[in-house]
Amino acid sequence: MQVIETHTMEEIFERIKPCEAFKMQGNHNPVMTQRFGADPYALVYDGRVYLYMTGDDPMYDENGKLKENTYGNINKINVVSSQDLVNWTDHGTVYAASESGAAKWGANSWAPAATYKKIDGKDRFFLYFANNGNGIAVLSADSPVGPFIDPINGPLISRKTPNCAEVTWLFDPAVLMDDDGSAYLYVGGGVPSPDKASNPGTARVVKLANDMISLDGDPQPIENVAFLFEDSGINKINDKYYYSYCSNFSMTREDEEKHGFEQGEIVTLVSDSPMGPFKPYRPVLKNPEFFFGLGGNNHHCMFEFKNQWYITYHSRILEEAMGMNGGYRSTNIDILDIKDGGPSVSKGTREGVKQLSYLNPYDEVKAVTMSNSAGINTVQYGDDAVLSGSGDMIVSVIKDGSWLSVEGVDFGDEKPFEICMKIKSSGEGAIRVSIDGYDGQAIAYVPVEASGNEDEDIFIALEYVPEGVHDLYFTFAGSDYEVISWRFLK
Incomplete structure (x- = not known):
């Protein structure tokens, strides 16, 4: 497990301004903002x-x-x-x-x-x-x-x-x-x-x-x-x-x-x-x-x-x-x-529909699973997707202040102790993982180091152990890296 200096990470993210999203937090329309559809x-x-x-x-x-x-x-x-x-x-x-x-x-x-x-x-x-x-x-x-x-x-x-x-x-x-x-x-x-x-x-x-x-x-x-x-x-x-x-x-x-x-x-x-x-x-x-x-x-x-x-x-x-x-x-x-x-007659709204089920953080979740995002893009991942355009995707074009969120993540009372993030990188950076807002309680800071653009699992101990249902935010610093997936370990 990598060792990180928490105060250094905190200082990094204190200086970073989160990118502005194209839909208000809590609104569910449109369903995606990284592309038109x-x-x-x-x-x-x-x-x-x-x-x-x-x-x-x-x-x-x-x-x-x-x-x-x-x-x-x-x-x-x-x-x-x-x-x-x-x-x-x-x-x-x-x-x-x-x-x-x-x-x-x-x-x-x-x-x-x-x-x-x-x-x-x-x-x-x-x-x-x-x-x-x-x-x-x-x-x-x-x-x-x-x-x-x-x-x-x-x-x-x-x-x-x-x-x-x-x-x-x-x-x-x-x-x-x-x-x-x-x-x-x-x-x-x-x-x-x-x-x-x-x-x-x-x-x-x-x-x-x-x-x-x-x-x-x-x-x-x-x-x-x-x-x-x-x-x-x-x-x-x-x-x-x-x-x-x-x-x-x-x-x-x-x-x-x-x-x-x-x-x-x-x-x-x-x-x-x-x-x-x-x-x-x-x-x-x-x-x-x-x-x-x-x-x-x-x-x-x-x-x-x-x-x-x-x-x-x-x-x-x-x-x-x-x-x-x-x-x-x-x-x-x-x-x-x-x-x-x-x-019968229906109504168009910005709020959209309510979440039908909670997300399980102990399964591997593709990083391109999002309720909202700002300052990121997504690209094809793997030969089949690159050739045909659709299939597996990863989060890319990351910069200081980029972020994404998922809503209704149910940690239960399992007390997770670690997060694993799968990343490929030719650059350096860090990821702040927090609950209930990009400025909410930080639960982990994930350092990103150059890996020759090879897929790498990064395991980081949690600073704070979440329980129950929360929205989960990933805020990014640095560039030249891509995020494939994440999961929590209990």
């Missing part, structure tokens, strides 16, 4: 929620001025997961499209949708996304975080697919796995012409074949989707099928009063069959502008986790906190109300 889609698997998000990437002109988000440079999909909906593990960015991605034939990766199915006795994961507004790709993997491959080397749905050539925006997939093992894909959007704004006729549904990478029939129109704009959604709740979408921006005040929803709002339809016909049901989420002051397109996914329904959607609160104004989106989660057996 739009058009979220939730997959519940093995006790965790996986969120797949369009990888908004800020664009700048030749003078370094921020450009408006046109989505044209997006070819990656961000992935995070959580078992408590507060502490999120970063799984990186799926290299989805373009010559450097899995779907080399495609230019873009917008609006992902994900599901899994047991095939040949093994769970297989499928990631659907839009190639710009001109078709749907499908990737597959043996893990929810990849590495993903393109099993068909071409589009699953294109303008050559029957009943799809006339769809204005052939994008925004959603996927339903029904109770009998059958699967359905929902796509489409856009307004063909101003006179068709009230009933664009651009929504489609198609049954997927058993392999999940081909179609079982031709896509069929979803009739009478009033003021459709974009953003397919689909859920089965209490044996009813709820198709959801974002309304377009051509609605007059009279239209809004007649239909009972506003422009840019998430709206639901209901049916007894996954293929329809659907009839109007309820609006469920107003445009983010209503809650946060900045608007734009509205994109959502409704999901059930641990006997509670939630809605995940994007807003612009992260870019606002960063002092940006370019239409770059980040992902939120809030409660979805269920009334009379179906989805």
